[in-house]
Amino acid sequence: MTKEDAKILVLDDDQGVLYTAKMILKQHFETVIIEKDPLKLDFLLNQHNYDVIVLDMNFSYGLTSGKEGIKLLRKILAKDPNAHVLMNTAYGEIDIAVEAMKEGAVDFLVKPWQKEKLLATVQSICKLSKTKKQVQELKTSQKIVVKDQQREFEDIISVSPTMKPIFEAINKVAETDANVLILGENGTGKELIARAIHNRSLRADENFIKVDLGAVSETLFESELFGHVKGAFTDAREDRPGRFEMAHGGTLFLDEIGNLSLAMQAKLLTALQFKQISRVGSNKAINLDTRLICATNMPLYDMIVESEFRQDLLYRINTVEIKLPPLRDRIEDIEPLARHFLKMYGKKYRKEKMRLNDTTLNKLKKYSWPGNVRELQHAIERAVIMANSPLLAPEDFLLIERPTQNVIATDNYNIEEMEKQAIQNAVRNAEGNLTKAAQTLGLGRSTLYRKMSKYGL
Numbered sequence: 001m002t003k004e005d006a007k008i009l010v011l012d013d014d015q016g017v018l019y020t021a022k023m024i025l026k027q028h029f030e031t032v033i034i035e036k037d038p039l040k041l042d043f044l045l046n047q048h049n050y051d052v053i054v055l056d057m058n059f060s061y062g063l064t065s066g067k068e069g070i071k072l073l074r075k076i077l078a079k080d081p082n083a084h085v086l087m088n089t090a091y092g093e094i095d096i097a098v099e100a101m102k103e104g105a106v107d108f109l110v111k112p113w114q115k116e117k118l119l120a121t122v123q124s125i126c127k128l129s130k131t132k133k134q135v136q137e138l139k140t141s142q143k144i145v146v147k148d149q150q151r152e153f154e155d156i157i158s159v160s161p162t163m164k165p166i167f168e169a170i171n172k173v174a175e176t177d178a179n180v181l182i183l184g185e186n187g188t189g190k191e192l193i194a195r196a197i198h199n200r201s202l203r204a205d206e207n208f209i210k211v212d213l214g215a216v217s218e219t220l221f222e223s224e225l226f227g228h229v230k231g232a233f234t235d236a237r238e239d240r241p242g243r244f245e246m247a248h249g250g251t252l253f254l255d256e257i258g259n260l261s262l263a264m265q266a267k268l269l270t271a272l273q274f275k276q277i278s279r280v281g282s283n284k285a286i287n288l289d290t291r292l293i294c295a296t297n298m299p300l301y302d303m304i305v306e307s308e309f310r311q312d313l314l315y316r317i318n319t320v321e322i323k324l325p326p327l328r329d330r331i332e333d334i335e336p337l338a339r340h341f342l343k344m345y346g347k348k349y350r351k352e353k354m355r356l357n358d359t360t361l362n363k364l365k366k367y368s369w370p371g372n373v374r375e376l377q378h379a380i381e382r383a384v385i386m387a388n389s390p391l392l393a394p395e396d397f398l399l400i401e402r403p404t405q406n407v408i409a410t411d412n413y414n415i416e417e418m419e420k421q422a423i424q425n426a427v428r429n430a431e432g433n434l435t436k437a438a439q440t441l442g443l444g445r446s447t448l449y450r451k452m453s454k455y456g457l
């Protein structure tokens with residue numbers, strides 16, 4: 001008979017009760033721990049996350065008030081409000097048992113119990129405990145998925161012939177389960193392409209889960225990707241699925257894969273090789289069924305030569321490789337993209353009549369867009385907000401080519417000139433994202449606007 005993967009704790013001062021309970025329960029459950037001494041409770045709670053705790057009402061000899069049981073129950077629930085406690089009461093203690101239920105116990109048994117009754121009650125509480133855990137995990141996944149779906153915009157705009165092979169590749173690869181690596185500078189649309197592949201795939205009805213590996217620290221990497229069980233480390237207050245599990249049946253998008261340290265690369269490679277993971281703190285293997293799409297703006301092939309990226313990991317992730325050209329190499333896309341963003345932000349800011357004339361479009365086409373489509377998007381958003389007339393003029397666009405040097409001249413002591421240069425540098429470094437630039441400068445967004453218009457930027 002296969003045993004249920006569950007941990008049961010029985011706390012009772014009657015050695016006979018403990019032995020009988022153990023004998024019955026151990027035939028059905030993987031782990032059954034019995035304890036006579038209530039002082040060991042803290043230690044036991046720190047050791048495991050129990051599915052069911054069977055707790056006696058009275059411990060000191062002769063005491064039948066049930067107060068000790070209630071005190072211990074409170075202690076358990078203070079530590080884990082989701083704990084499932086089954087009270088073990090003697091005949092005649094029903095009132096106390098009812099009080100325990102009010103305090104948060106899930107059920108009670110009256111001693112002496114029948115073997116079948118004990119087993120059936122523990123089994124049904126165990127089932128309840130597991131269902132609740134699953135619901136909790138689903139809620140966590142759902143929160144992340146919903147956050148992921150709340151995006152402004154999903155269409156891919158392009159008329160450039162350089163993008164044609166990319167659309168062909170998307171269509172060919174979408175229906176397969178092949179791992180895809182998307183290369184390209186920041187803001188070229190790598191995530192958009194990853195979503196397009198997922199949406200056209202057989203997994204479209206399942207989750208698309210994104211992980212920004214550039215933002216995941218070395219210490220959190222495993223728990224973020226593989227999940228953890230309660231108690232695996234200090235902050236692990238409950239069982240949590242990792243992103244791999246959340247993407248089960250769907251697609252996992254690992255952004256900024258070039259930012260992974262060699263140690264993290266090794267852990268990821270092991271998971272991909274064995275198509276299995278286990279949550280931190282558990283050695284139970286979980287099979288993976290996820291389609292993997294990775295992206296980076298880093299030169300992975302150069303990094304292999306420099307021993308900064310593992311070749312074997314590259315071969316696992318790049319079954320199909322898609323290279324997105326920078327916006328400056330597809331000038332034909334600038335106009336349709338600009339019009340698209342104009343429509344989008346015109347609607348958002350209730351300025352639907354906004355237009356672009358040829359002189360303005362020419363300025364946009366001549367600029368090199370180091371921040372690519374994202375920079376164009378922010379430039380249009382800013383222009384829509386700031387423009388005084390519905391016809392956007394070239395002056396409505398703050399486009400500063402990247403200078404050869406990026407430092408404030410040290411021989412310039414004019415405070416206003418220094419401020420102007422600091423603003424220019426911050427806006428450039430933030431690739432036109434004014435919220436980010438304002439944060440870097442330590443200014444509010446509206447103060448930044450005021451200063452920019454003062455300096456004619």
Ligand SMILES: Nc1ncnc2c1ncn2[C@@H]1O[C@H](COP(=O)(O)OP(=O)(O)OP(=O)(O)O)[C@@H](O)[C@H]1O
Pocket residue numbers: 153154155156157158184185186187188189190191192193255297337373374377
């Ligand atoms: N061809 C396109 N059509 C419409 N919008 C686009 C296009 N390409 C990119 N965008 C928009 O530009 C922004 C940046 O795109 P995305 O986040 O996909 O780029 P990325 O290459 O993943 O950036 P990063 O490397 O910084 O993560 C997004 O708002 C996206 O919707």
